[in-house]
Amino acid sequence: MNKPDFHQPPALDSEAMDAARHRWATRAKPPGALGRLEDLAIRLAGITGQCPPPVPTTPAVIVFAGDHGVVDDGASAWPSEITAAMVHTISQRGAAINAFADTIGADVTVVDVGVQTPLGSLPNVRNERIRPGTHSIAHGPAMTTTDAEAAICVGAKIANEFIDHGTDCLIGGEMGIGNTTPSAALISALTGQAAHTITGPGAGTPADGIQHKQQLITTAVARASSCAGPLELLAHLGGLEIAALAGFYITAAQRRTPYIVDGVIACAALCIADALAPTTATHAIAGHRSTEPAASAALDHLTLQPLLDLDLRLGEGTGACLAFPLLKAAALALTHMADLPTSIS
Numbered sequence: 001m002n003k004p005d006f007h008q009p010p011a012l013d014s015e016a017m018d019a020a021r022h023r024w025a026t027r028a029k030p031p032g033a034l035g036r037l038e039d040l041a042i043r044l045a046g047i048t049g050q051c052p053p054p055v056p057t058t059p060a061v062i063v064f065a066g067d068h069g070v071v072d073d074g075a076s077a078w079p080s081e082i083t084a085a086m087v088h089t090i091s092q093r094g095a096a097i098n099a100f101a102d103t104i105g106a107d108v109t110v111v112d113v114g115v116q117t118p119l120g121s122l123p124n125v126r127n128e129r130i131r132p133g134t135h136s137i138a139h140g141p142a143m144t145t146t147d148a149e150a151a152i153c154v155g156a157k158i159a160n161e162f163i164d165h166g167t168d169c170l171i172g173g174e175m176g177i178g179n180t181t182p183s184a185a186l187i188s189a190l191t192g193q194a195a196h197t198i199t200g201p202g203a204g205t206p207a208d209g210i211q212h213k214q215q216l217i218t219t220a221v222a223r224a225s226s227c228a229g230p231l232e233l234l235a236h237l238g239g240l241e242i243a244a245l246a247g248f249y250i251t252a253a254q255r256r257t258p259y260i261v262d263g264v265i266a267c268a269a270l271c272i273a274d275a276l277a278p279t280t281a282t283h284a285i286a287g288h289r290s291t292e293p294a295a296s297a298a299l300d301h302l303t304l305q306p307l308l309d310l311d312l313r314l315g316e317g318t319g320a321c322l323a324f325p326l327l328k329a330a331a332l333a334l335t336h337m338a339d340l341p342t343s344i345s
Contacts, residue, residue: 182242
């Protein structure tokens with residue numbers, strides 16, 4: 001099995017960022033008039049190492065799918081079989097992410113890294129399954145470090161393939177019933193926030209209530225406190241789709257390709273990616289602020305300010321997809337706006 005590449009991504013290009021700041025200062029508008037869009041274009045220049053930065057025109061949406069054993073312990077209001085059903089729905093272009101991807105001209109690819117239910121052959125679904133879901137974090141590690149490494153390698157491979165074929169902005173999504181529980185557990189362990197402050201309802205409050213979900217997370221995080229490092233922590237608390245997203249983000253950062261981060265599950269993946277390959281998060285563009293409290297804890301931990309706040313909590317990459325037009329608009333403005341007139345005749 002290949003080993004993941006955790007080498008630190010290159011630093012943001014300070015010269016390109018300074019050039020972008022100077023360019024904004026000389027555009028035909030009042031200083032700072034475009035607010036955070038100016039900051040966004042400057043960040044894009046730093047990520048790509050170019051000023052003006054390339055205008056992203058070929059985004060791709062990749063949804064990583066996996067199941068979670070903790071569902072059997074009451075972590076979700078929904079059964080694990082819904083994961084496979086939603087993969088079918090995305091494959092048939094009937095999910096929210098399909099509609100949103102259409103608005104930006106992006107194709108949606110699902111990558112099965114750990115769906116419990118056999119999927120068979122489906123359009124736009126890749127079989128990269130490591131194992132049929134994780135074990136329950138209520139009783140022990142979710143997976144082995146070997147499984148975690150394999151899932152990270154899947155994410156890295158997918159990112160490399162899409163970049164090599166011309167994708168200039170990566171949008172990662174996920175599908176996995178119960179995955180807000182391991183996500184909150186990872187974020188709790190990495191930020192030091194207590195479970196009761198960051199646990200939300202996810203796709204629906206479990207039958208035993210939010211307090212039961214909080215207890216599941218508290219128990220799992222306490223057990224994982226002896227983990228030797230971020231890879232072992234990921235294996236103890238994470239999910240296969242979370243691990244794949246982490247590898248996806250690390251590779252995008254290493255290759256200076258812009259990537260947009262989605263909601264709480266994606267934020268958990270970015271937290272662990274940044275722990276595995278420090279400074280990965282400096283290359284990230286936070287798409288939106290999920291209503292899940294763990295998402296805000298993760299964004300604060302990573303010092304990222306999201307572009308949108310629409311009370312979303314769906315996942316799939318939906319919020320990240322909606323943020324793409326802002327990224328494109330910021331790059332277009334910096335590239336094509338005229339110089340500030342020096343005199344008026």
